[in-house]
Amino acid sequence: MKRVGFIGLGLMGGPMAANIARAGYPLTVYNRTASKTEPLRELGARVAASPKEAAEYSDVVVTMLSEGRAVEQVVFAQDGLLAGARAGLVIIDMSTIAPDETRSIAARLSPHQVKMLDAPVMGSTGPAAAGTLGIMVGGEEEVFQAQRDLLGVMGKDLYYLGSQGSGAQMKLSMNLLVAAQLASLCEAMVMASKAGLDLAQAGQIIASSGIASNLISRKVANIVKQDYTPAFALKHIHKDLGLIVRTAESVGAAIPVTSLIHQLYTAAREQGHGEEDSAALFYLLAEMAGLKL
């Protein structure tokens, strides 16, 4: 069985790595904050002292990190993956980063015979724990085919989209839609509230209608209860919106609506809501409408 490394044991990476361990793959993990490796050690994983060491023990390494710069660092730092890699190593980056970032990293790895897939995910912590994520993959198709078994342990729906960066691109298109559903839900709820409607009733009607997605149903509940415990932190959707706007510019697509939503999220973050759930954009719009909460 192929030996697997896993870098980045956060809210998503932790349960994803656990599924790999439970599936019986020899697993070596690394995390900057060492305490998060404990649950994996209990599942039988080796704990490495650096990404380099994780690479030395692995045929394939999965990375699940917060942003492109972090991936670059993990790969190219002195004690990074490349320093411990031999020819034929595969890196599967499942972080949400920009298509040009993943292409740049893959290009720098190529002379070393290290292959890379960009494989960002759909779904939050629930599907990560259940192994039912959607996984959108870019890179060489034969590399993808050779990793289907491992990806299948983390995800239910595996989509191969094409060359390096295609998975990242698809993920950004998805998150554009996430942000738009959130922003429009906040506008609709603020308008309804200002007009004197009951927020709980308005939320119930929205959630039972033909425009309700799973996302909307969950976020309606956040707004009705004014409970912004983060499932997907506002600072993260803000970061993704920055990548989306930059990427749209680089491929030559004007996305005026998303661009405005990005700016609203910038404002919400600057108001101090970055660590709350992404639905906390409601605060900004409520304040702009003079709503007393």
Added chain:
Amino acid sequence: MKRVGFIGLGLMGGPMAANIARAGYPLTVYNRTASKTEPLRELGARVAASPKEAAEYSDVVVTMLSEGRAVEQVVFAQDGLLAGARAGLVIIDMSTIAPDETRSIAARLSPHQVKMLDAPVMGSTGPAAAGTLGIMVGGEEEVFQAQRDLLGVMGKDLYYLGSQGSGAQMKLSMNLLVAAQLASLCEAMVMASKAGLDLAQAGQIIASSGIASNLISRKVANIVKQDYTPAFALKHIHKDLGLIVRTAESVGAAIPVTSLIHQLYTAAREQGHGEEDSAALFYLLAEMAGLKL
């Protein structure tokens, strides 16, 4: 059994009136274009020569028209409903009009002891034919309760929201969400296409994800096939966006995202896409991105 009048036998009103006839209510219909009354006549409905005549034969009259001005005309014209109404007549307006418009009409009817409900619907022609619309009702609660039987023939979910205009307000909040899902879907698909992704595959991934609503799944198909046969014409969502922006202004809610979407729809209409489906906003964004279709 109460005698029912029905004014406005369009794509929505036609099947809604048919359900009333099939439920056994004595029905009198009126439509400006007389040919559309034929299917109702075949179901046993009386065909009136004017709204006035329809009111004379009815205890309750349903109106399903294109806009507020049309409702005002049908009610207050010389041969309008009021001219044929006696005290106690109930008018249920199921058109999508602004809250201030329905309040104004109700206020003018009040001295004549004619009651009004605003009762716009969720759902398009399919649910209209099946009698499974969602119906959002504003007006006096006892008037609503007395009309539950009739509303239940047209809709599955009946929501009483409060005073006159509350149903209209809720409907506008819903359509704000509809417009945002459409506009963001167009931006996501244009960006994906410019980046070289396959539109059919991107659409399939979107439609099977946690951000998919029934609406999004249907509209993805429109865009992938580039088939904009109207289920909900672009000129209608544009009209509704105008009402939404004006109503938000009057209740003191800033809705910057929706306001921008309204302007994009204005541009799409001016490019000649008004009679196509509302998803034809894709043309505008594709053109802005220099996409060859």
